[in-house]
């Protein structure tokens with residue numbers, strides 16, 4: 001089975017994440033950049049499927065030059081090759097534009113059966129790109145999967161949302177997004193890290209994908225940020241040691257705040 | 261006045277609270293038009309409730325088929341109507357499925373996608389949304405510059421204002437579905453609601469972390485929640501340890517909650533947990549470690565053993581509510 005995995009480099013959730021004052025886009029200098037954890041899980045799932053069924057795993061990512069680090073991480077886990085869409089013109093692209101570019105980039109991968117993605121990125125939290133790709137490519141959408149299985153050319157997922165669990169089935173090719181309950185991702189081995197250095201990464205521009213530079217980035221965006229302001233951090237209030245009356249003290253505090 | 265399409269979130273014809281929140285938001289932008297997608301007969305069940313919340317129209321996109329296919333029937337209905345009525349905006353709930361519907365719709369109609377809005381206002385001819393990003397550490401105002409704005413609104417962020425609406429029913433034909441392009445639902449295990457409020461809708465949330473120690477011990481969290489009429493939440497560590505189901509996870513990769521009162525029991529307050537709850541009005545924390553970062557954002561903190569403090573609090577609350 002040939003699998004495309006969509007991975008995104010994001011600011012580390014452990015660091016302080018900021019927007020730039022200039023154009024309210026992500027301040028990429030402010031925080032460490034990492035492969036989004038949910039995408040490690042998507043890569044892991046792709047590798048498990050490949051290990052069971054054979055085939056090839058291609059990583060596709062759209063992001064600035066430094067996204068190469070995230071791509072290398074996926075390759076060092078065991079993915080075979082990568083397509084990296086990198087272009088100055090992409091700066092400030094919104095979700096609709098991102099989905100359009102990714103759909104084109106996926107189109108450069110020959111003979112894929114499955115597209116795997118994370119259900120939601122930790123930076124933008126759009127939670128929509130996999131569904132948008134399915135829309136653009138006219139493929140079945142099997143998203144929010146906590147379990148994926150195959151029977152010939154039929155893929156079945158256990159989808160988990162606020163509604164509960166649903167079992168969803170479709171024939172391949174299909175788009176599957178995974179939740180954090182899907183698996184525990186492996187750590188890249190030393191051998192994997194060394195091998196990743198030699199794996200092919202095809203870096204492409206928007207022009208290479210047949211997209212007009214005016215359609216992407218801030219200039220072509222369908223949405224615009226009017227203003228962005230950091231929220232003043234919360235401050236600590238009162239704190240007491242429990243001397244056997246801790247619960248009562250909370251109750252008194254809540255009464256004082258008219259919360260009970 | 262332009263129509264504002266609202267995707268109705270319902271379970272078998274019973275509206276979720278977020279639907280009324282969306283209708284209230286829609287009234288600020290134009291004429292609210294509720295879009296019901298479901299099995300035949302669903303819109304009729306919902307009509308009264310939608311009328312009481314200001315729906316001028318109720319569009320019924322009904323078919324048995326629609327209930328067995330993910331996401332796309334909703335997109336089809338909204339796209340058909342978007343073309344027919346050129347709405348001022350389309351509002352959908354910012355649930356996992358709602359966000360997918362919004363994304364596909366924006367792609368299909370070439371509209372600007374605005375996700376996780378916590379407020380929506382009309383500003384001149386524009387629809388301006390407020391978003392709370394990076395776990396509430398930034399407040400952003402944004403608008404669509406091209407096409408119809410497609411906006412997902414975070415449940416629990418808009419006050420419900422009842423209003424009378426005509427709720428004139430009109431049916432919408434759903435296009436035939438191409439089997440090769442859709443996932444089919446073959447089985448369904450709905451969440452059994454129970455008596456507790458939904459996590460994102462609750463005005464009080466009591467959450468437990470790894471400190472709770474076991475699934476059985478979560479009863480302590482539930483008892484306090486029930487005394488307060490609260491929803492129960494959990495940290496990722498508690499979910500990963502199997503103490504509580506995943507759908508109750510609060511944080512960066514779980515639910516975002518913003519209740520009047522959030523009580524954290526045995527939760528350290530890692531940055532990713534705070535990302536899902538730090539916009540709560542009042543935060544109370546119980547943790548035996550005085551260094552736990554949760555205390556940095558708690559309005560009232562008790563350094564102590566949750567197994568002693570929580571039951572005492574439950575008892576006090578029950579007594580006072582008498």
Ligand SMILES: Cc1cc2nc3c(=O)[nH]c(=O)nc-3n(C[C@H](O)[C@H](O)[C@H](O)COP(=O)(O)OP(=O)(O)OC[C@H]3O[C@@H](n4cnc5c(N)ncnc54)[C@H](O)[C@@H]3O)c2cc1C
Nearest residue numbers: 469470471495496497511512513514526528532533548566
């Ligand atoms: C990409 C990413 C996404 C994440 N998303 C989320 C998310 O959505 N939600 C989330 O919660 N986390 C998330 N995390 C995980 C997060 O980093 C923390 O690991 C997690 O929040 C810790 O949960 P905890 O506070 O319950 O556990 P711990 O950090 O282990 O803390 C347990 C606390 O309980 C206290 N305690 C123990 N016993 C008692 C007792 N008897 N009485 C009182 N206190 C006691 C301890 O002092 C300690 O402070 C994410 C991490 C990453 C990398």
Ligand SMILES: Nc1ncnc2c1ncn2[C@@H]1O[C@H](COP(=O)(O)O)[C@@H](O)[C@H]1O
Nearest residue numbers: 006007062117118120121126127128129
């Ligand atoms: N720029 C990108 N490059 C590659 N994959 C992406 C990109 N943006 C989103 N994705 C994929 O879509 C998933 C959901 O992202 P989102 O819809 O942005 O929350 C991510 O986990 C990725 O798998």
